[in-house]
Amino acid sequence: MRSWLATDPVAGTTVIFVPSGSVHTSADAYWRTVSAAVGGECADETNDGGSPFEAACIGIVSREGPVRLVLDDLPVVDGIENSVGELACRCPDLRIVVTGRVRGAWHRLGRPIPVTLIGPADLAFTSDETSTYLRSRGIEHDLRWAQWITRRTGGLAAIIDALGVEIEKQGADIGSLGDTFLTRTIDESIARVVSNDAMLVRLGPTVALAAAAVPLVPDLVATLPGVPDDMTLPTVLERLGVTEQLEATDAQWRYPDPVRESLLRNIDTTHHNDLRCARAAFVEYWLDHDCPHNALAIAIEGEDWHTVLDVVSEHWTTLYTSGFLASIDEALIDRIPEHVAQGHPTVDAIRRMHRRFATPRDVPVVAATPEAPPEDTAGPAEVMMRVITLRIEGALLDAAALCEDLAAAPVPAFDELDERIRHAYAFLYLHIGITYQLVDRADEATTMFRRAHRAGAGMFVERDAAGKLALMYAVRGACFDAQRWLDEEQRHPPLPSKESERLVRTAGMVAAALIAVDRLEPESALAMLTDLSSPTDREEYWAHVLYAVGQHALLAGIPAEGLRRIVHHLEHYPELHGEGSAAGPMLDAVRANLYLAIGEIDSARNLVGQSHHPQTVAARARMHLFAGEPDDAESLADQYWTNVRCSAREAVELSVIGAVAADTNGDRKRALQHLGRAVALSRQHGLQLPFALLEPSMVRRLATLGAPLPVKADRVADDLAVFRPILPAVRLTKQENDRAYRPGERRNDRGDRQA
Template identity: 30%
Template structure:
């Protein structure tokens, strides 16, 4: 409010302290206003003329214009009179328009804005409850401030100051309890002050505080909320819809059976009883949490069973695909059978996307209800452990696979399996993919032993477990193990007719094959995925990610950039909650390289890494894959020095990074170094077909650069065999077309894949050569000092050499990077990565 904008609109329901905020601001702010005119809330729903007549009367009473004999002049309306009056005065005036939304006239908003346009000496603060006025901020931007409900809630510091000002000393934890209980609502905070002042200092103080606070909130709800309603029908409607946390017209109709729910909710909003949800995708309203609680407590008095309404809302949420919402309502209804069934069926998705809701519900489920649900009990026990320690406990399973398999026959095996599955999932969500994979390997041995002993108990759980194990192995880079588990998960889900599980497993299997560079096998699994309908509701995005990544990569491999772009558009960039974000990002990067859009690919990569930094472990397979992708994108952009700088932070001991490092050496003019890297691994035992092909292409190009044509032809023939078998057309674009044509012409059997690429207009992924500069240690030191702005004399002094030496090194530096001045040298250095 200190910005003194021409108009400040404070929009919130009753009880949020709108007028208190204005008064406290005027008391504390250094105001330059000559007059502050309070226009009280209108009564009787006046029209515009009556409202502005009241304003005019206040202006006259306040003596804003002394000695004016004919203030009205030629004005034809009260609104115009006010404008002319204030414009003639020129004196700074603040108009405080209380509940101006009670004026029932469509002209009022336009007249207020016209007043501001005409009278630059006038500022307005307007309070409203509904959105009938200034509901569209765009109309008056940028000349206004909008203060909403959330802006008026008490913070912890606000609350501490309030109690300190009232000279109330609270016991430890009481401030936090009060804030949670009253929902930080200003009116209820004042009620809490009155309650706290009368609390005796005794052992049962907390229970007494809770009792008195609930009674005080009850009195507030009946005297301030329900008392404002004119008829019993409205009261019953308000009490009934309070069951819902977020009230849409459909939900209100479900709970009350009325046909005009939307109109009633809008009326309640205008009366300041409910608040419109500003962030909802559809019209929706809500009560302050403390008021909702007491309205629910009043439901039995009007013949409503609260638990029945809450269970009805839980099932309604499930019908809309909102499992987390359904779980929260089921727990509030204490419908433990429904809550436990939801956790049992959807625990993986809840852990991945709604962990806060899951933990809250698990804390309140009665212990005796979990006796027959060891997996859920294990989850609760683990979450409880995580509340008291920062790391995930180590598994209690033995290290030796034979011992694990033997323990699977024991009666405690089912409990151990439940605990292990939860631990593995938690490790995975924390980014500890290798630890999760290692634990999963032991769990598979445990299952083997348990299946022999109790197949009927373990069998039904297997498809879901194997699906999660397959995803764990994917994220750990263990693609062969992942493929096995996903195939078994698909087969088991089909046998049990779990269609969403079968579709999910098929899509992720397709992604495995597409990532390693086997588009034909990926297509087979995509056809299996298509055999099942799209999953409904909240599961749809999660279950479709693997298949969409696979479809994108297959389309890129086949040079179908139109289809790839369409699949990428549906896939989107990975959200912060998406576990498969590395593969989503990889798909974007591969498309960007193949389509000649490296800048866009780099932007997606950088955003993904920044938003998932907490779960990206240095040296992990995912880290290596993304590092290789960054280097490839840098090379495509011609940033040789940046590419080599990125590689310098890693040791190319893994094939996927070694192939990229070999390409970087080749493109920056070191074919012998590229060959050495290519020969470092047994590529034919490596599961990444695409990486094998890329390494052979680099090898062929390096031999050709060294004049070793026969060796180049042999490397090309091996590469062509892989490309033709797998159908990896786009990968051939990693070498120049001219070189590809020459290699294929020299081969005994021309490549069909090469012929497809050469006939297409697909761009080359990389320049034939990428510029880079090798600077001496002294030149790098001089460049670093140049970047901080030191003069030649200052550099000489700092580096302990003569000025002539510095000048000589600067000339050498400029010549190497192609610069002619200090500014040009710095621009080139930053652009090419010589300076970070």
């Protein structure tokens, strides 16, 4: 709060700051503090029948000019919310900012008092804010470390600050410290922050033991050792800022995830038996309350596998019919030791169901026990080394041809393989996927990456495959799918070796940049692209990097800069964008759009005018639309939007262009049909960029058709304005040119008149 006020966020307004008071204060004592801060009389109930609250109201009313009252760390006092609401009603020009550790009853105020509630998640640092904080301390880092720290700390500012202090003491680059050091330091920082109150110190390990209870309810933790009979532990922890209430109407609390995980790691080391006993008591509590879901989750987290099997056996029907196993059956598959689960009929049934239904369809399941793979893997290994060599040389089609037999071979059940063999399969499928991705065989590449991700569990391939899947979906405009795989990729820490990290990070970072562009967030995309920098000669995903650069340049209004960067790098990779390469149509499409953005329709026509590739068709349709040829634009939209080779990106772009083209021709019914399709696809995939890839007047016309756009038309037309209006050149016949030409008049290279 002090940092916010230091930025003078409400210039021209008198800000009255009331600092934190005692947690155990009374209402009158608190309002006396407020009255003194606003310059009122420090009244009490014995003076002329007044009260400290009345004195505070009088003091504020007597102030001249606009006033903003900041009540920092509001104490927990019965009815304090109503008093603040009454103060706002009696002083209509007053604006009040309240911070507190307790959710309170603010949701009950509402009208006539406008109330905006900001929860802990909104106050947490974003990755960009973490990065800014680290830079302010002079700590060298790249964006991925900022993302990793934000995830591991939940963005909690106090923990990030404590971590920053420790990193600064080391005087080293974050990358050289490594994730093990940082995790230990985060745990130590959380332990210090959590134990900064005398009450928490008196409770001792009880605070950490309570973290094993999910969710945290008063009756559940009342029996923990060290909890006084008259104490409601969750409410005490909330008042001290350690936990938060799930909903204002529910008597359930939770620790922030990073705090909870850290407390459990520490208590498991120092009080392992106490933690085991507490978990056993929590399991019994939830079983007694007919909640086997919660009991099973606690047993799995504690790796109490015999209890897990007992709960599953006894409550199988409840668990299965409620769908709870959909989120935890992976634990039953991968975590229960084989010697414990072997022969257990229910677990065997779950495992069979999981392999049959939960495994992606493009990862075949072997029903019977597969034959052991041959020990000699030199054959496939040698072939794959040859594939990688051909890719490096630019012979992408030859590399893909070598992959055919490898990709067609039977796929084993990965969880039944020796770890060494499983990892070999992961590496194999990863590189088949890369090869197919680079030759524009997207569906087959997706299949290979999904196999690699599953086989590569526990090694870097798991992260690498997730990043490449995110990129596959991001290029197609399937933002929701791309974000899901990006979240999976980002849960892994950076690799210890900077060289290895550079090799695997590109796909995920490009995916993140494309997702940001597709959501109309150019600043977020720029942060990713800046951290990634220009592609090197060894970067296989150079074309994808340049594609993201071009897409960002369009959205950011710097098309000429985007063109310069792409053209410059194309000169360095002449052999990598020839026949069969995904680079050709992908970069042609974005370059055509960049040419249109600077008004060069003919240059765009030279690039994609004769192309029939699905990735370039939207640029062709847009070219016709801007050239004053709406019939041709709508014809392409009708012809291609149902083409199965077109991705979500092309389908949405074509539908948007078709809507404008039909409206230009006066057919509003057809225009609304096109637009309705575009809006539905946009909501399905989370794709907003196509609605910005128009001239401003066209965006405004879309807004008048009656369909609810997924973007704000005024913002897109005024603030983004990707394409400026283009006046197409007037084409004259030879006779018209001869008659119309006058001495001194200039002509372009096509013989058209130029004003």
